Each structure stands twice: as structure tokens, then as C-alpha cells.
Amino acid sequence: MSWNEPGGGDKKDPWSGRGSEKGPPDLDEAIRSLQEKLGGIFGGGGNNEPGSSMKSIGYLAAGAVVLWGLSGFYIVDEGNHGVVTRFGKFTDTTQAGLNWHMPAPIEQVQIVNVKQQRFIEVGYRSGGAQQTLGSVPREALMLTKDENIVDVRLAVQYQVKDAKQFLFNVANPSETLKQVTESAERGVIGSSNMDFVLTEGRSEIVAQIGKEIQEVMDAYQSGIQITSVNLQDAQPPEPVQGAFEDAIKAREDQQRLINEAQAYSNDVVPKARGAAARKSQEAEGYKEQVIAQAEGEATRFTNLLVEYKKAPDITRRRLYIETIESVLSKTNTVMIDVKGGNNLLYLPIDKLAKQPVPNVETINLPQPSLSQPQPVENIQRGAVRGRDVRGRQ
Amino acid sequence: MMQNKILIGIAAVLFLGIMCIFTVSETEKAIKFQLGEIVKDDYEPGLYFKLPVVNNVKKFDSRIQTMDSKPERFLTAEKKNVIVDSFVKWRIGDVKTFYTVVAGDINQANLRLDQIIKDAFRSEFSKRDIKQLVSTDRKIIRDILIAKSREVAANLGLEIIDVQVKRIDLPSEVSSSVYLRMEAERERVAREFRSQGSEAAERIRADADRQRVVTLANAYKEAEKLRGEGDARSAEIYAKAYTEDPEFYSFYRSLNAYRETFNKPDQMLVIDPESDFFRYFKSQK
Numbered sequence: 001m002s003w004n005e006p007g008g009g010d011k012k013d014p015w016s017g018r019g020s021e022k023g024p025p026d027l028d029e030a031i032r033s034l035q036e037k038l039g040g041i042f043g044g045g046g047n048n049e050p051g052s053s054m055k056s057i058g059y060l061a062a063g064a065v066v067l068w069g070l071s072g073f074y075i076v077d078e079g080n081h082g083v084v085t086r087f088g089k090f091t092d093t094t095q096a097g098l099n100w101h102m103p104a105p106i107e108q109v110q111i112v113n114v115k116q117q118r119f120i121e122v123g124y125r126s127g128g129a130q131q132t133l134g135s136v137p138r139e140a141l142m143l144t145k146d147e148n149i150v151d152v153r154l155a156v157q158y159q160v161k162d163a164k165q166f167l168f169n170v171a172n173p174s175e176t177l178k179q180v181t182e183s184a185e186r187g188v189i190g191s192s193n194m195d196f197v198l199t200e201g202r203s204e205i206v207a208q209i210g211k212e213i214q215e216v217m218d219a220y221q222s223g224i225q226i227t228s229v230n231l232q233d234a235q236p237p238e239p240v241q242g243a244f245e246d247a248i249k250a251r252e253d254q255q256r257l258i259n260e261a262q263a264y265s266n267d268v269v270p271k272a273r274g275a276a277a278r279k280s281q282e283a284e285g286y287k288e289q290v291i292a293q294a295e296g297e298a299t300r301f302t303n304l305l306v307e308y309k310k311a312p313d314i315t316r317r318r319l320y321i322e323t324i325e326s327v328l329s330k331t332n333t334v335m336i337d338v339k340g341g342n343n344l345l346y347l348p349i350d351k352l353a354k355q356p357v358p359n360v361e362t363i364n365l366p367q368p369s370l371s372q373p374q375p376v377e378n379i380q381r382g383a384v385r386g387r388d389v390r391g392r393q
Numbered sequence: 394m395m396q397n398k399i400l401i402g403i404a405a406v407l408f409l410g411i412m413c414i415f416t417v418s419e420t421e422k423a424i425k426f427q428l429g430e431i432v433k434d435d436y437e438p439g440l441y442f443k444l445p446v447v448n449n450v451k452k453f454d455s456r457i458q459t460m461d462s463k464p465e466r467f468l469t470a471e472k473k474n475v476i477v478d479s480f481v482k483w484r485i486g487d488v489k490t491f492y493t494v495v496a497g498d499i500n501q502a503n504l505r506l507d508q509i510i511k512d513a514f515r516s517e518f519s520k521r522d523i524k525q526l527v528s529t530d531r532k533i534i535r536d537i538l539i540a541k542s543r544e545v546a547a548n549l550g551l552e553i554i555d556v557q558v559k560r561i562d563l564p565s566e567v568s569s570s571v572y573l574r575m576e577a578e579r580e581r582v583a584r585e586f587r588s589q590g591s592e593a594a595e596r597i598r599a600d601a602d603r604q605r606v607v608t609l610a611n612a613y614k615e616a617e618k619l620r621g622e623g624d625a626r627s628a629e630i631y632a633k634a635y636t637e638d639p640e641f642y643s644f645y646r647s648l649n650a651y652r653e654t655f656n657k658p659d660q661m662l663v664i665d666p667e668s669d670f671f672r673y674f675k676s677q678k
Binding site: 164167182257324326328330 | 613
């Protein structure tokens, strides 16, 4: 190749190199040199050495033809298709690898990437790290069937499935896809209720949108294949988000209240069961106890009775005396002969009771005082007892 | 100077050659004129010849074009304003008509189309309420609009591919009242949740309290029954033992009772010495 030949510092390219060789680009000079060469071709008389001129021009022409032919080679990368047109008319779709087409201006090739995942965004722009901030309300806000407004962000991924259709049928296919997406999206969401969109219906809606987009794009013969539709976000619109969050919180509150009550229940009921068990055990115990007591006492009495029957009188007397003895030995005992006296007896029993236990025999009975009657409450017990005692006489 | 002439000759031939051919690509439609008169307009893509000067060729984009009109307000059947954003997909159908009627100008075509579509929209929208427009009747409207516009568009040399309603929105002043309504609705839902929660909680608590009361009452019942059984059994035992000698029993029991009753040192008994116990206390009788 001529431009690889050594001998010229700045002669990388045959055409520009030649130009600089000839000095400043001068039109006259260029025409003259061309005249000379052409004159050689047609055997013109102006040239000194017609043979050599013809030869060189022939080589030049042949070289040009070869170069022209070589320029028809092109490489289609993996995942791409080449679309070849001859004078504007579609002739072939070529696959990956080395291909040749008739060089320009006869045939032209346009290379389309058919594997590349392209995508469009509706309702937001992801440009940058903060995806949520790139909201486009005009695209994102839409009406639902129940006349609510939702904020929907959608990403559609697509591939070129037919390079020929993609190139020739629709002006600006990606813009078209966007318009179609918006339309399909609004159609589907418009026929769904808000709650459905925001909660359980997401996957269904996405599938429906994808299907509708594909149908329309196929109808346009756009050569586009939708590979996935992603609902980036479906939310209530900004102004009402607080209320929505509160409703969600309310749901949590509901659960919390129920859980708290359940906790209370779980606390109270077993405790009550425990208390009930205690009660019944206590009653059981009481039952056993009274029966055992009764049996014990009855047996004791029965045994005693046997002996009593043998000597009723003496046993009776013995029992009586023993009992009185026991009683009197344990209590403070005052013996008063009230038979003769008819004056009111006054005993400050409460005071006596507070004194260290006195010896019965050495007790000093205080004089009854009529002038200073004690409060009734204080003497009541003693008085009653006194009366009882008196009454027995 | 011979070479000069030859050169000019060749250039002229080349130039004439170029003047004599033209290509029509896959994305184009072409019209050939002969002195202003259209002679051919149904070109397939490829290479064609023409006479220079006499013929000239105009090419038009044959791909599907979009008429994306500006959002506009329409009145619905219930006299509500809605903002509608739509687009029309069309391509050149009859290039001859397209050239003659709208001078082959896409913008002008869009303008004409826009008027037609708007009119059709207006009449369709005024028959329907928002609900129908938004949800149920989208496809119907689309079909009607395609059918209606197709006819008129044919007069412009256009072929309607599709008419789509992109957006049906409420005006912003209506939107804000929609937001208020949505807010109120959420509030209703929130309250419902909370009070349902309270209700359920109250039920659970009440149930727990009931269970406690019932459990305790049943336990009391059971306990009393047991105690009664015990009492009955003991009474039976006592009765059986004591009926053998009731008089002695009363005596014996009374003694026991005395012993039990008067057994604390801080009690005081005031006793008449005449009592039976002291029979021998004063004097031996």
C-alpha cells in the first residue's frame, strides 16, 4: 500500500500526502497534472513518454478498483445484524462475521445491535444515583378506575427483533415505543382500581402492559421486542402519601392493639386457672380435713364413751373438774361473792388485764367508783360478764 | 488544450449520468415530475432514471410518523374538564395527494390531522363520563377515532395507522380536590383499622375477663361442693358416733368448748364461788 511506503514523514494517506508533495494546493497545478495523466490515457501527444505514462495510469486505475472492492468488506460484531441496501432497496440481512457488499455508492450497510438491551423510562429519569428524585409527574401521575390518582414509574426493556423493520418502518422507534408505553400503561391502570394497582395487582398489571405494548408495536411493524416491563414504583401521589402512610400505620396499630389484648388475655386466663386450681385443691383439702377430724373426734368420743358407760358418774365428774381446772389455770380468775352485796359492781377489767399476771390470791380489788364512770365501751365486756355472773346466781 | 476539453467532456458525462439517475430508499416515497406534471409516484425502492432538467424528483419519508398533539381540554358528558394528550401514527398513503394537498409538508399534514382528530375527540368525549373514558371505553374510542380519521386523512394522502389516547388527566384544581378526597378516604380507612383494632382488643380482653370470672366461679362452685361433701361426711360421722349417747356428748363437747374458749392468759373470769366447781372450796359439805 502506498501510504505505508517509507520516504515521507507526513505521508500517511495517499491523497493528502500527494497534495503536500506537490506544494501548496493549487487548482491550476492540480488540473495540469491531471491533464497530463489523462492525456497519457488517451494517447495524447503532449507527453514525452506515452508508454510509461499509460502504464502508471493503468496501475493507478487498477489499484483504485482494488481499493474500491476492498472497501466492501465489513465486519458485523456478534449480536449485530447488518442490513444491506442496494440503491436504497433492501437486499439482505447479514449475520455476525466478515461480510462483503458491493461498495458504495451501490450498496450500503447499516449495522443494528439486536442483542443489546435498550430501555426507556416512563414517569422518571434515572440519570444519576438518586432514582426516586427524577420523577416526571406529567408521565407518572394517572387516573385509576375509581378516579384516584396514582404515581407509577415504569421501565421497559426491549431488543430489536427485526433489524429491517426497525430501520425502515417507523420514524424514531424509541420515541414511538415511549408513546405507546404511556398509552398502554394508562389504559391498563385506568381499568384497575387503586388498591389493586398499589398492592396485589402489580405483576398482573405489568404483564398486561407488556402484552399491549407488544401488540401495538407489532401492528406498527416496528421490529421491536419487549423483553421486560418493570414497575419501578407504584405509589400514591406525593400530596396524599402522609395519609396513606397513616393508614398503613393504622393497620399496624390494629395489630398492635390486638396483640396487646392477646397478651392481657394470655396473662389473665392462666392466672385464673391457677387460682381456680388452688381453690379446688383447698376445698379438697378442707374436705379431707373435716372428714379426718370428724373421724378422729368421733373415734375419740366413741372410745371414751365405752369407758364412760362403765362408770358414768365418776367419769363425768372427773372430766368436769379437769376441764374447769384447765380453764381456770389458764385465765385470770376473779372470784366474787355477789350474793349478799347489792351495790353495783365495777371492775376496771381492762386495767387489770394490762397488769402483769397477778396472783389470784393476792389481788387487790380496787374500790368501785361511782363518781367517775368509765366510757361504756371500756367496761362493757366486764359489765356484761358481771351481769352474767350475777344472773347465774 | 485538447486534454482540457476531454476532461470537461468526461466531467460533463459524469454529471449528466448523475443527473439521470436517482435512488429511492426503503424509507422513502418519490414522485417524478415532468415539467411540473406528476408522471410517476409509485416507486419501489431502488435505482431509477430520469431526464435531467425535464424531470425532477421529490422524495418523502415513508416511515410511520407521529402527530403528537399538545394536551388539550375536553368536556365530558358530566361537564367535567379533562386534559387529554393523544398521538396519531400515520404514514404517507397516497404520495400524490399528499404532495398536492399539503405540499408534502409533514408539519402541515400534522396540523390538518390535528384539527380532524380534535374534532372527533370532542364529539366522543362529550358522550362519555370520566369513568368510561379512563377505564372502559378507551379501546372503543380508539376504534371510532381511527375509523373517523381514516376517511378524512385519505383526502390528505395520509394513512392512519393508529390513534391512541395517551393521557386523560383532571385539571390541577380538580386534582387537588381528588387528593383531598383520597386523603379523607385514607383517614376513613385508618380509623376503621384503628377502631377495628380496639374492637378486637376489647373483645379479647372481655373474653379473657369472662373466662377468668367463669373459671373462678366454677372453681368456687366446685370448692363449695367439696367443702359441703366434707361437712356432710363429717356431720354424718359425728352424728353416728354421738347418737349413741347424746346427753354425754353435749356434756363432753361443752367441756371441750370451755377448754377451747377460755385458754388465754389475758382473759379474765369472774366467778361466783357458789358454783359447782367450788363445792369443796369453801367448806366440806
